[in-house]
Amino acid sequence: MKNILFILFLTVFVGCKSDSEEKIQPVSIKDDVSFLADDKLEGRQTGTDGEKAAADYIAQRFEHLGLKAKGTEGYFQAFSFKPKTDPHQEVKYTVKDGDSTITGTNVVGFLDNQAEHTIIIGAHYDHLGYGAEGSLYRGETKAIHNGADDNASGVAVLLNLADKLKSANKGNNYLFMAFSGEEMGLLGSNYFTKHPTIDLKKANYMINMDMVGRLKQDSTLAVYGVGTSPILKQVVKANNSKFKIIENESGVGPSDHTSFYNSDLPVLHFFTGQHEDYHKPGDDSEKLNYEGMATISDYIFEIISDLDDNGKLPFRKTKNESDNLPRFKVGLGVTPDYLFDGKGMRIDGISEEKPAQKAGLQKGDIVVKLGDSLVTDLKSYMRALSTYYKGDKTRVVVKRGENEVEADIQF
Helix, strand or coil, X not given: CHHHHHHHHHHHHEEECCCCCEEECCCCHHHHHHHHCCHHHCCCECCCHHHHHHXXXXXXXXXXXXXXXXXXXXXXXXXXEECCCCCCCCCECCCCCCCCCEEEEEEEEEECCCCCCEEEEEEECCECCCCCCCCCCCCCCCCCCCCHHHHHHHHHHHHHHHHHHCCCCCCXXXXXXXXXXXCCCCHHHHHHHHCCCCCHXXXXXXXXECCCCCCCCCCXXXXXXXXXXXXXXXXXXXXXXXXXEEEECCCCCCCCHHHHHCCCCCEEEEECCCCCCCCCCCCCHHHCCHHHHHHHHHHXXXXXXXXXXXXXXXXXXXXXXXXXXXXXXXXXXXXXXXXXXXXXXXXXXXXXXXXXXXXXXXXXXXXXXXXXXXXXXXXXXXXXXXXXXXXXXEEEEEEECCEEEEEEEEC
16 A cells, blocks of 8 residues: 555656656645545554555655654654553553554654754644544444544644744754554554653653644634743734634643643644534545644744744643543533633534434534523533433523523433
């Protein structure tokens, strides 16, 4: 499959300058997404031929961008592991013939400016294949989960940033990483922090991009980790002229920046929000906002440029906001709009045959009351939901446009 993919790469991205001379044509963000989210890669599940083909493609892109190989074998850093049977156990990076061992592959490229410190820029490239654990698809036949937003989008912006940074900002070195195994538990980034190919003591900070392809009309962009170094909140605000920024101070979250925060590095994580195609076969390349992705790339470039003369950033621990979240015994069957900053909890998607759908709730409804509890934001919604058990009945009030609508819910 590797040879087939490389031929496709040449067909798309190498044009003829003359009969005797070839040149590399510029590769757009859309080109990268289209390749990585194509059915031919079969959803890029960790350890599969499709993921390996994606790794080969990213390595070729790194090479043509002039990045030095910084894996353990060329651009590649392979790691083998046994899938966890207990979600609370630590991952065992081990190799045993004849068992269920899976091998993932990080792809690592380095822009060496002979500087003292290195900025790490990352995005995971694995996804769910035909519907691995974590899929929200409930169809009867298997279907490819192409993961255009999750996370071909992040890889495409990473490659775009590499192209920008290779001719600018010489104050730091840059390590570009496409992580494997994120969907199985941040495995690739976790492995790298335990087996780094650079001196992590000389790493300055880490930038992560995961699901940056669905910028909405209101230009809402979530930026996590702004509390992990004192200057970050100021820099995020000062360089913004295009986005409605939703800030989160915590360095902990469900993506690869967490691995670097846990290694005492400042982090920034960029995210355009969940949607109804999340972890479903509908997450395809034609649904992405490519102009929005280009604007996000420009914004991150400006942040990096602004930080370039600040030396090594001091690291600061943040409160892990997820530690205080309640446990749920039931659910409404909705996807919250995590970037909504108005009063209430706005519904961004509704699952089939779940309580919300049966009660007639709709995408865009804003939950303002659940039972006797007022819902003012996502946290108050979760606290209210945590008090219910299977079989319970209650009343929900939602704001739909200018009207309030009441409905009966049975969990």
